[in-house]
Amino acid sequence: MSQPLPLAFLGAAVEVARLPATRAEVALVGRSNVGKSSLLNAIADRKTLAPVSKSPGRTKALGCFALAKTGATLVDCPGYGYAKVAKSTRATWLPMLESYLLGREHLKMVLLLVDGEIGPTASDLRMLEWLRGNEVPHVVVATKRDKVKPSQRDRRQRDVAAACKLPTAGILWVAALSDFGIGELRERIRAWLA
Ligand code: GDP
Numbered sequence: 001m002s003q004p005l006p007l008a009f010l011g012a013a014v015e016v017a018r019l020p021a022t023r024a025e026v027a028l029v030g031r032s033n034v035g036k037s038s039l040l041n042a043i044a045d046r047k048t049l050a051p052v053s054k055s056p057g058r059t060k061a062l063g064c065f066a067l068a069k070t071g072a073t074l075v076d077c078p079g080y081g082y083a084k085v086a087k088s089t090r091a092t093w094l095p096m097l098e099s100y101l102l103g104r105e106h107l108k109m110v111l112l113l114v115d116g117e118i119g120p121t122a123s124d125l126r127m128l129e130w131l132r133g134n135e136v137p138h139v140v141v142a143t144k145r146d147k148v149k150p151s152q153r154d155r156r157q158r159d160v161a162a163a164c165k166l167p168t169a170g171i172l173w174v175a176a177l178s179d180f181g182i183g184e185l186r187e188r189i190r191a192w193l194a
Helices: 036-044 087-103 122-133 150-163 182-193
Strands: 007-013 024-029 062-067 072-076 107-115 138-143 171-173
Touching: 007 036, 024 036, 024 087, 024 182, 036 072, 036 138, 036 182, 107 122, 107 182, 122 138, 138 150, 150 171, 171 182
Parallel strands: 024 072, 024 107, 107 138, 138 171
Antiparallel strands: 007 062, 062 072
């Protein structure tokens, strides 16, 4: 098993300009409840690095974590596409997210999380097209692999990839609960932040 990423919370900001300085950054993007906090906790091997939300849509700010001794950072972006988020809130955080993704100088990679159990939603696919259209470097990560029946996994992997217009091997599958794929993801993050 790979070494956990030594992450420490640096701070949260609602404007790119107020984020801590960085040398290299990886961002996590995904709709609320996709398993973003659980994934962050898994890659850091910490129980409470990021709060696992019982009420989706609560986190509205960009949460910044330092990767110890490297000057590199990881940013947890606010979840999008959750119906209960008030329109007024949505109107401010979508531009915030977009200006972060377009304006952060040292952003090396965006992890777009999709729920592996249910597949990409319309808002996931919109975000994916937006990342492609704006040439923001990104990779799709499918979460909750353990929730897909073993007999259906091959099929699901093909279906999720097809929906995302990607080759099957182009999607990284993870399960925060069983640590599946977590080692590989850690290594990739280390490489992007090197
Ligand atoms: P966030 O809103 O994207 O930060 O999502 P959370 O990390 O709070 O997870 C949402 C729900 O999905 C929680 O009930 C988690 O326990 C569950 N969950 C997250 N990752 C996994 C996983 O890999 N496997 C399973 N079975 N459940 C997961």
